Structures are given as C-alpha cells and as structure tokens.
Amino acid sequence: MGITKSQIFTEQQNDLAQFFKVLGHPARIAILQYISNQNACICNDLVEEIGLAQATISQHLKELKSIGLLNGEVEGKSMCYCINVDRWNELQNQLNTFFNTTKSNCC
Secondary structure (H helix, E strand, O other), X not given: OOOOOHHHOOHHHHHHHHHXXXXXXXXXXXXXXXXXXXXXXXXXXXXXXXXXXXXXXXXXXXXXXXXXXEEEEEEOXXXXXXXXXXXXXXXXHHHHHHHHHXXXXXX
C-alpha cells in the first residue's frame, strides 16, 4: 500500500475519517460511554470498569485525546479525563450534516 492521498480530500472528510478510525475499537466506545455517564472527571476507575490493563487503557485514552474528544488534567499522580464538550458537539454537527445530506437513492 502506498501513502494515502488525504490532501485531495476536504478537511471535514479527513476529520470524519479520523474520528471513525479512532472510534473503530469497542474499548474506546466503552471508555467514552463510561466517562460521559459520570458527574466528574475520571481518574483511576477505568481499569476496573473496562477490565483491560492500565497500559491498554492508556493507549486508548491517548487515541481519544488525539482527536480531541477527551480533556486530561493531572491531579496529583493521576491523570483525570472528561469529555471535551465543544469537540463532541462539533463532531455531532458534522455527523448530522453528513447523514442529513446523504440521499437514499438505492434500490
């Protein structure tokens, strides 16, 4: 496989593709669901809640942060995470636009 030609696509197309790529793992969906249902930032609960090793959870959190869905803050020796509401809403709007402008013209 050669290098992808992402430069020939729009910024929105590349952004949505990256979003879907990051969300293409069920552990990341579970992490987002867990964090979004909490009333405060999450520090150490994810390993027990999700059932994966700390290193694995950290890698998934890194991917979610890379597309801006999570904010992370250092509290003592822990990193605490919460949903980045602005980015969440931005991606929701992009998805709504994408789905609302797609025509159902197949047999």
